Each structure stands twice: as structure tokens, then as C-alpha cells.
Amino acid sequence: MSCAEWKREPTAYDVFFGLALPYKPPRNALAAFAWRRRVWLETTFALSMMQPWEKVLVACFVSLLLGSLVTGMYLYLPHHLSYIHGRAMYYLLGYDAGVSSAWKWSASWMTSGNVSSWAGGVINLNDDL
Template identity: 40%
Template sequence: MLAAPVSLPTVFAGAAIIFLFALALYPSSLLRWFQRKRYQYEVTFSLYMLTPTEKFIFNSILFLFLSMVTIAVALYLPRHVSIIAHRAYYYLSGDLLKNGTASDVLGTTADILTPTTIAEVAGSA
């Protein structure tokens, strides 16, 4: 039998409950780990010498930049990897994919110039 789909708020609530449970079980070691990571972050980027407003501005710009990079990678990387894989296959085998045409590889609907269509075009000129 199929399970019901899980919504995103349910996943976040479950993750929060698990986090709070882990925090209740191991408060000192988990908190020390987070404090150490925060300290390393502030020392690495020299944030310890900034005012709270400057820290907020720096962290906001960093968060926006990393968010944009993550979104771009999620949107464009799979298609780019597909194109690179098709080109690598073409360069290695010297032939188009068995199940596709050049238009499928490039993602266009342009007609493919075959030797007969080239001869027809050259003959009509």
C-alpha cells in the first residue's frame, strides 16, 4: 500500500524534535561543538572585531550569495552535466546516441543536415 506524501512542515517539525531530543540527551557536548564551530567561523572571517550590525550585514550578504549559488547549481547543473555527457559520448564513439538525434542531444528542434539534404541544398543553389 502506498504511503501518504509527507509535507515540508512535517519534515521540519520532525527534524526540530530530533534536534531537541539530541540536545536534551547531550547538552554539554553538542552545545560545545556548536560554540566551537561559531568561534571558528568568527575567527576565520574576522567577525569577532565587527559590531553586531556589521556582522548582520556580512552574514546576510554571505547567506544571499550562497543561496543564489545553491539555486543556480540545482537548476542548471543537471542539464549541463547531461550536455557534457552527450558530448563526451560523441567524441568517444564518433556517433550520436543510439536512442537520440542531434536535436535531442542539444535540446533543440532544428533539423539535422544529412548528406542527402546537403546535396539537395547544394544542387538547388
């Protein structure tokens, strides 16, 4: 690395989108904060030791993992919270839900996050016409 490259002041674009991490923080306060976070991230997880294509591969894997986690929470967490609420009411108040509501709860899992439940109703409406 040349002396000029080492002394170069990076821009905010270099910090946010560059594959090579600049050695100095930029003058912009927001970009300097992002530079400090990026230095922490790259040194903690040894990303600074990787080739650029390896960094991209790790970033894709992490974003895919986080995306699937958020999607799963969006689809199934509300249903699970209602189940936990029912169990808490049973333990706190002593109300037994009974067999019929247990069947209703287990049948609701078939439609939780499933698009085909309302699509089947549309198909049945068209069959009647």
C-alpha cells in the same frame, strides 16, 4: 567586561543565536561543538572584530550568495550534466550528434528553468475553449 560576565557559563541559545560570542564553551556536547565551530569561523574571517550590525550584514550577504548558487545549480546543473554526457559519448564512442540534435539541444536552453513554457501551453488551451 565584568568578572561575572567573563565567568558566566553560556547556554546553547547564547552559542547558536547570540551576537556576542561567549568566552567559555557550554557544558552541552553539541553546543560545545557549535561553540568551537563558531570561534573558528569568527576568528578566521575576523567577524569577532565587527559590530553586531556588521555581522548581520555579512550573514545576509553570504546567505543570499549561497542561496543563489544553490538555485542556479538546481535549475541548470541537470541540463549541463546531460550536455556533458553527450560530449563524453562523442569523445569516447565517436558518435557525431549531428545538426538536428544540436538544434534540439540549443532550443532546450530556452525552456531550462523557465516557467513560461508550460504557462504558455495553459494559455493556448484556454484560447481553444
